[in-house]
Amino acid sequence: MSERALVSVIVPAYNAERWIATALRSVFAQTWRPLEVVVVDDGSSDATAGVVEDAFARFAAASDVATHLIRHETNRGAPAARNTGTRHARGELLRFLDADDWLTSDSVERHAAAMAADPAVELACGTVQSIFLTDAGSTYVAGALAPVGEASADPLEEVLRRPGVAAYPLRFTFRRPLFERVGGFNETLQRAQEYDLVARMLLHEPKLWRQAELCGYYRHHDGERISTRGDAVTATVMIGVADNLVQQLESRGMLTAPRRAAAARLIYLAAVRPALLAKRYDIAETAMAVARVTEPQMAPPTKFERFALRMPGRLGTRLIRTALRYKRWRNMRRIHKGPRLPLATICPEPASRTPSSAL
DSSP states (O other), X not given: OOSOOOEEEEEEESSOTTTHHHHHHHHHTOSOSSEEEEEEEESOSSSHHHHHXXXXXXXXXXXXXXXXXXEESSOOOHHHHHHHHHHHXXXXXXXXXXXXXEEOTTHHHHHHHHHHHOTTEXXXXXXXXXXXXXXXXXXXXXXXEOOTTSSOSOHHHHHXXXXXXXXXGGGEEEEHHHHHHTTSSOTTOSSOHHHHHHHHHHTTXXXXXXXXXXXXXXXXXXXXXXXXXXXXXXXXXXXXXHHXXXXXXXXXXXXXXXXXXXXXXXXIIIIIHHHXXXXXXXXXXHHHHHHHXXXXXXXXXXXXXXXXXXXXXXXXXXXXXXXHHHHHHHHHHXXXXXXXXXXXXXXXXXXXXXXXXXX
16 A cells, blocks of 8 residues: 555444544544544434534544544444445545444554555454443443454454454454455344454454554443344344354355354353343253254353253253353442543543644
């Protein structure tokens, strides 16, 4: 790439008036130019569009960032909004940022510079930090999640074994040809659209660049999100996503023994456990059956779960549900006792730029 590549940051938003100004400030504060931001208002019923227009008017000219606001007449969901944004974007490099998350100021530059230095790199991935927001407005910082490929020489096996590493869209930058090669986001999925996209990309074995430094913050909260929530929905979706990946790996001759074991573990972690938390024992039993077809020797990851599943009837699965609920409560309690940060310290106001500074 002889010229600096245009990076398009695509922001899908649904009823995000409370959050989106922070997300947009983090885009305008980026150090990389040329840069554009494409916001897709996915049929919001609140003042999301007005907040976006105010942010554009306040920061766009001084920041030298091209801006676009696209509106869906009805709520079509996160994958449709992201695909719409991509069609309107002009960039060679694509970055997806949900309206309630934000980027570190050098995040786009680190990814874009690495991809410029090596044109063979099709996918860049950084470290992301989880932020929990309470009803009282306090911000709690959880542990950072290292990028894909950090823990394994086989990124696809890692994504199958540790689904959380592919669950945060803000951590990835994609080359447009790779995104188009896999057909973009699957608009039929209510959950796990980001995971599904990254896993399908890894089937093509793209060259991956990893950023150990923090690239952005993922905000957990109780407000509305662009993606559908719910443990039962997650479980149902992940059964289909995992089964589809296994079939594609088999058809390509890429289903190694470690990947088969990892796929079975994926189904347990991302389908069986959420179904149990939702008291959907029927979905959990279906997911277990699919996992054991994938890998007949599949065993749950903990000794307690392996012991409980040998109990008669649904006694064991009910015990596992109780243990999972306690673990979730304990983790949140530990997080809420952790460090707190004022939002302004991790998402400062963007500095003004002159047009010449974009060169």
